[in-house]
Amino acid sequence: MKSMWFGRLVTLLLFSVMAATTVTVGTGCATTGKKEENKKIKDADWHYKMGAGYFESREIPLAIRELHTALKMNPDHFEAHHLLGFIYMGRREYPKAIQHFKETLRIKPDYHFAKNNLGTVYLSMERWKEAGEIFSQLLEEPLYTTPELAHNNLGWAYFNRRRYQKAVEHFKMAIFLKPQMCLAYNNLGRSYEALRQSHRAVRNYRKAIEKCPQNYAEPHFHLAKLLQSQGDPSARAHFEKCLEMQPDSNLGDRCRQYLQVP
Numbered sequence: 001m002k003s004m005w006f007g008r009l010v011t012l013l014l015f016s017v018m019a020a021t022t023v024t025v026g027t028g029c030a031t032t033g034k035k036e037e038n039k040k041i042k043d044a045d046w047h048y049k050m051g052a053g054y055f056e057s058r059e060i061p062l063a064i065r066e067l068h069t070a071l072k073m074n075p076d077h078f079e080a081h082h083l084l085g086f087i088y089m090g091r092r093e094y095p096k097a098i099q100h101f102k103e104t105l106r107i108k109p110d111y112h113f114a115k116n117n118l119g120t121v122y123l124s125m126e127r128w129k130e131a132g133e134i135f136s137q138l139l140e141e142p143l144y145t146t147p148e149l150a151h152n153n154l155g156w157a158y159f160n161r162r163r164y165q166k167a168v169e170h171f172k173m174a175i176f177l178k179p180q181m182c183l184a185y186n187n188l189g190r191s192y193e194a195l196r197q198s199h200r201a202v203r204n205y206r207k208a209i210e211k212c213p214q215n216y217a218e219p220h221f222h223l224a225k226l227l228q229s230q231g232d233p234s235a236r237a238h239f240e241k242c243l244e245m246q247p248d249s250n251l252g253d254r255c256r257q258y259l260q261v262p
Helices: 002-056 060-073 078-090 094-107 112-124 128-139 147-160 164-177 182-194 198-211 218-229 235-245 250-259
Strands: none
Touching: 002 060, 002 078, 060 078, 078 094, 078 112, 094 112, 112 128, 112 147, 128 147, 147 164, 147 182, 164 182, 182 198, 182 218, 198 218, 218 235, 218 250, 235 250
């Protein structure tokens, strides 16, 4: 009996040691795996910060390289996705920008900057309906901090779909939320002009000029055209101001043509 009991004890001890060894080895693997994962996340963040630094210093190819390296290490680094989307948007590589903004929102659905930028890309691509849907979604977000931008952009999407009355509503709301928003006044003027309400268009173009007197040429151009169509000689002064503000731009060229200046 003693022999049998001793044998069972040895067996139990051996089993316990084996079990303990297995658990220890398993925990070691889990710990090692976790350490490696944490290191990748940390390294990814380092590469993201390098990419952001290169972006700030306008070394864009180096920024792109570092951001892609960050995403290889951590595909869910939403900030790297967002910055890449922003860079591609600036380079007019819109499909790539859309891809990265959508990835940002997959990882962090409440990241409003990415949603706003996605809508802006759709505006740049003249995908007005999709842009409008994005900005409408933003306006439903209670924590979105710049609704005036979404109203202005949604208004612009409606304007380009020739839904001018809806555009007016959103440009007015943008102005209500941010009275200094000269862009919204200019866009409101264009909407009223499209609705053949010239007196309101003129008033809003003048308001845009009043709010941004130093560096905003577009309302001068639209006001000048409208005044010229009414036979108002003051139109010339606004074409001249437009050309003075942006002499080396497409808008400046258009103002130059109206002035017939070589």
